[in-house]
Amino acid sequence: MKYLHIRNARLLDPQQGLDDVLDLYVAEGQIRAIGQKPAGGTIEETLDAQGQWLLPGLVDLSTYLNEPGYLQKGSIQTETRAAASAGFSHVCAQPLTKPVADSPAVIQLIQEKAATAGYARVLPLGALTQGLDGDQLANMVSLRNAGCRALSNARQPVKDSYVLRRLMEYAATYDILLFLSADDRALSASGVMHEGPTATRLGLAGIPETAETIALAQLLLLIEQTGVRAHISQISCARSLEMLADARARGLRVTADVALANLVFTAREVSGFDSRFHVQPPLRGEKDRQALLTAVNRGELAICSNHQPHEISAKKAPFADAAAGMSMYDCFMPLLLELVRKGELHLPAAISALCHQPAAVLGLEHGLVQGHRFSATLIDPQAVGGKILSRGSNLPLDHSELAGRVEATFVDGRMVYRRQPG
Amino acid sequence: MNTDPCQIQLTPDGKLKHFLTTEGLSKELLTEILDTADSFISTQERDVKKVPLLRGKTVVNLFFENSTRTRSTFELAAKRLSADILNLDISKSATAKGETLMDTLWNLEAMYSDMFVVRHADSGAAHFIASQVTPNVAIINAGDGRHAHPTQAMLDMLTIRRHKGQIEGKVVAIVGDILHSRVARSQIHALKTLGAAEVRVVGPATLLPRDIEALGAKAYYDFNLALRDCDVIIMLRLQKERMQNALLPSESEFYKLYGLSTEKLALAKPDAIVMHPGPINRGVEIESAVADGPQSVILNQVSNGIAVRMAVMAMAMSGQQSMQQQAQQDSQEEDPV
Numbered sequence: 003m004k005y006l007h008i009r010n011a012r013l014l015d016p017q018q019g020l021d022d023v024l025d026l027y028v029a030e031g032q033i034r035a036i037g038q039k040p041a042g043g044t045i046e047e048t049l050d051a052q053g054q055w056l057l058p059g060l061v062d063l064s065t066y067l068n069e070p071g072y073l074q075k076g077s078i079q080t081e082t083r084a085a086a087s088a089g090f091s092h093v094c095a096q097p098l099t100k101p102v103a104d105s106p107a108v109i110q111l112i113q114e115k116a117a118t119a120g121y122a123r124v125l126p127l128g129a130l131t132q133g134l135d136g137d138q139l140a141n142m143v144s145l146r147n148a149g150c151r152a153l154s155n156a157r158q159p160v161k162d163s164y165v166l167r168r169l170m171e172y173a174a175t176y177d178i179l180l181f182l183s184a185d186d187r188a189l190s191a192s193g194v195m196h197e198g199p200t201a202t203r204l205g206l207a208g209i210p211e212t213a214e215t216i217a218l219a220q221l222l223l224l225i226e227q228t229g230v231r232a233h234i235s236q237i238s239c240a241r242s243l244e245m246l247a248d249a250r251a252r253g254l255r256v257t258a259d260v261a262l263a264n265l266v267f268t269a270r271e272v273s274g275f276d277s278r279f280h281v282q283p284p285l286r287g288e289k290d291r292q293a294l295l296t297a298v299n300r301g302e303l304a305i306c307s308n309h310q311p312h313e314i315s316a317k318k319a320p321f322a323d324a325a326a327g328m329s330m331y332d333c334f335m336p337l338l339l340e341l342v343r344k345g346e347l348h349l350p351a352a353i354s355a356l357c358h359q360p361a362a363v364l365g366l367e368h369g370l371v372q373g374h375r376f377s378a379t380l381i382d383p384q385a386v387g388g389k390i391l392s393r394g395s396n397l398p399l400d401h402s403e404l405a406g407r408v409e410a411t412f413v414d415g416r417m418v419y420r421r422q423p424g
Numbered sequence: 425m426n427t428d429p430c431q432i433q434l435t436p437d438g439k440l441k442h443f444l445t446t447e448g449l450s451k452e453l454l455t456e457i458l459d460t461a462d463s464f465i466s467t468q469e470r471d472v473k474k475v476p477l478l479r480g481k482t483v484v485n486l487f488f489e490n491s492t493r494t495r496s497t498f499e500l501a502a503k504r505l506s507a508d509i510l511n512l513d514i515s516k517s518a519t520a521k522g523e524t525l526m527d528t529l530w531n532l533e534a535m536y537s538d539m540f541v542v543r544h545a546d547s548g549a550a551h552f553i554a555s556q557v558t559p560n561v562a563i564i565n566a567g568d569g570r571h572a573h574p575t576q577a578m579l580d581m582l583t584i585r586r587h588k589g590q591i592e593g594k595v596v597a598i599v600g601d602i603l604h605s606r607v608a609r610s611q612i613h614a615l616k617t618l619g620a621a622e623v624r625v626v627g628p629a630t631l632l633p634r635d636i637e638a639l640g641a642k643a644y645y646d647f648n649l650a651l652r653d654c655d656v657i658i659m660l661r662l663q664k665e666r667m668q669n670a671l672l673p674s675e676s677e678f679y680k681l682y683g684l685s686t687e688k689l690a691l692a693k694p695d696a697i698v699m700h701p702g703p704i705n706r707g708v709e710i711e712s713a714v715a716d717g718p719q720s721v722i723l724n725q726v727s728n729g730i731a732v733r734m735a736v737m738a739m740a741m742s743g744q745q746s747m748q749q750q751a752q753q754d755s756q757e758e759d760p761v
Contacts, residue, residue, distance in 0.1 A: 197634050198634060198635055199634075199635040199638035199639075201633075201634075202633040202634060202635050202636055202638065202639065203447075203609070203638070203639060204547055204548065204571055205547040205568075205569050205570030205571030205572070205606055205609055206547050206548070206569075206570070206571075207570075208633075208634065210634075274551075275547070275548030275551050275552065315524065315526065318526050318556070319524070319525060319526070319552070320525070320544065320546035320547070320548045320549040320552045320568075320569075321546070321547065321548045321552075322546050322547065322548075322569070323525075323546055
C-alpha cells in the first residue's frame, strides 16, 4: 500500500477529543493510521505540516455557485476552487440557478461539472418548489433519487402556510430532508436591512426581527405536525435561538445554522450605505450577534458561508438596488480565525459548527478517524495573504492583514487544493 | 463605498464640496449656509437678480423622481447664479429604457458638467453618485428616498431664524408621517446641531420609525401634549398611499388626532410659527384658516428656498474649485518642469 504521510500537523477533531501533534497516514482515500505508521507498504509522499492545523474538511450548508445561468457571478469551476481554498471539502449548492435546479437533468449537470472541476465536492440542493415559485411542489422523490441530500427553496418565499404544510407532509412521506428559511415576506418585503437605529438614520426600509421569528414559529409548528426532517437555514436573531431551544426541549429534532457574516458583522456596517453589507438575512444588532456566537459555542448552531458572489455592477447601485449577498470564500478562514483569536468563538466549537454538525445534518461520514474517508483541510493559522479565487468581487473587507490561510484541502484522500506559493 | 456619508461632502479643510445631508455638518458650516442665503435674499429683492458666481458653469438637474416645485426652485437658483442649466427628467427617459444609474452617470460626465442636482427614490442615491462620479462634479442632494432632503431642511432653518431670530433654545414639533420623510430626518439633524432646545416628532406608532430617538428627537403620540411650549410647528405632507398600506385608517381620523386646527394651535406658544414643506393637503394635515393665518410662514418658506439653494450651490462650487486649485498647485510642486 502507498501512503500519503502528513507529519507534524496539529490534529484537531473535537468530536474525537483529538488535539495533538500526530502523524497521519492515508491510502486509497482512507485514513489508515493516526500516530504510528501501519506495518508494511511504502510512503509515496510526505507533507511536512509544521505549525499547521489539520481539521476535518469543512462542510458548507449553503453556497451559491451560480451555474448554470449566472456565469458573470461565478461558475462551478471558480467557486468550488474558492471553496476548497477556504477549507471546504463539501458544499451544498443552493438551487438558485438558471434554469432552477428543480429537475434531475439540472442536478446531473451540476454533478458532472463539479466532478470535472474536481475541487470541493458539490452536494446539490434540489429546489423545493418548481422554478422556486413557492407554489407548485417540485418532483421531490426524483430529485432525491438524482442525488440531492436535501431540498431548499433558496430563501425564496413559499406562497402560504397551506403550501408549506403540504410540501412538508409530502417530504415527510419519503423521509426527505428540507432546508428551510424563516422569512415572513409580508413583514420583510420592502425591507433591505435590519430595522433599527441605522435603518432609521439612513432612511432605509427595515426588516423587523418578527419577520424571522413569526416565520420560524410557523415552521416549527408545521415541522412538529408533519414530522418532516428539517434544518433551519441562516438564523439571524437572538429570539429565534430561544424558540429553537424551546422546540428542542419539547423533543423536536431540528437543527439550524447561521451565516458567518452574522457572527462577524452587525447592521452598523451599513452606516455609509455600504452595499457590500446588503445581505439576506440582514445583519442585526450586537445583542443578536452575541447570542448567535453563544449558541455556536454551546454546539447548538452550525455555521455556513452563505457565499454569494456577484459581479461588480450588481453591487454598484444605491443600497436598496444593489444585489444582496456577500462573497465569503476568499475571506472565510481569516474571518473565522479572527473570531477565535478575539475569544468570541471557541476553536473546538467552531470546528464542530463547520464539520461535525453539518456532516451530521447531511449524513456524511466525517472526522479524523481511522478507517474514515480522508476529507480534511490543512491550515496555517499565522499566515496572511491568501489569493482571491472566487469570481465574486463583493468581499466584505480587505482581509489581507488577517491571519489564517488554508494550505491544502483533501476530499476522499485526494488533494483538491494546494496553495501556490507567491 | 465605505465612505462616511457626512465626511464625503467636505473638502480636506472642511469646506462644503457636495451637499448630501445635514447630518454631521458643524454648527459653523450650517450657520454659514444660512448667512450666505440671507445675503442672497437681499439680491433677490433687487431689480437685477443675477449674480455671476456660477458664470460659465453647467448645472444638470438630474431628477429620477418627478418634482416640479423642487426642480424649478433649483433651476431658478442656478439661473440667478448665472449658470447654464440642463433639466433631465430621467424618470421618463434613460432608466425606463433599462439603462443603469451608472451608465446614465458616465454619459452625463462625458458632457463636462460641473454640478448635479439629484433627486432619486432610493435612500443613499446622492451619496452613491457622489462616490462614483469624477471628483470635480459637485453633487447637491434634492431628496433621496427617505434619507435626506438637506436644502429643504436648511430653508426651514432659515425661515425659523428669520422669524424667531435664532434656533437656539427653541422647541420644535415635527408632525405626521416621519417614517417616510426625508425632510424630517434632515430637519432633526440641523435643528439639533443649531441648538434647538427640543425636537419633538409627533404621530401614531405606524408613522414614527423605530429608534427615532437615537437621532436626538423625542417621540410623542399625543399632539396636544407635544404642542405645549412649542415655538415652531412643522406639519408634514401626508401621502394618500398611506391609507392603503395599513398605516392609517382614514384621513378624517388622522385629522382629528394630528391635524393642526385653530384650537390645537392655541395650545402652542402664542407667537408660535406654522410651517409646511408643501404641497399642503388642506383639511388633512392642516386647517385652511391656520395655513393662511397670521402664524403661517408657509409662503416665506418657498421664497427662502431659492436663496438657500443659491447658497449651497455657490458654496459647493467654491469648495470644488479650491480643491482643484490645490490639486494643480500640488502637481506643479511635484513636477517642477
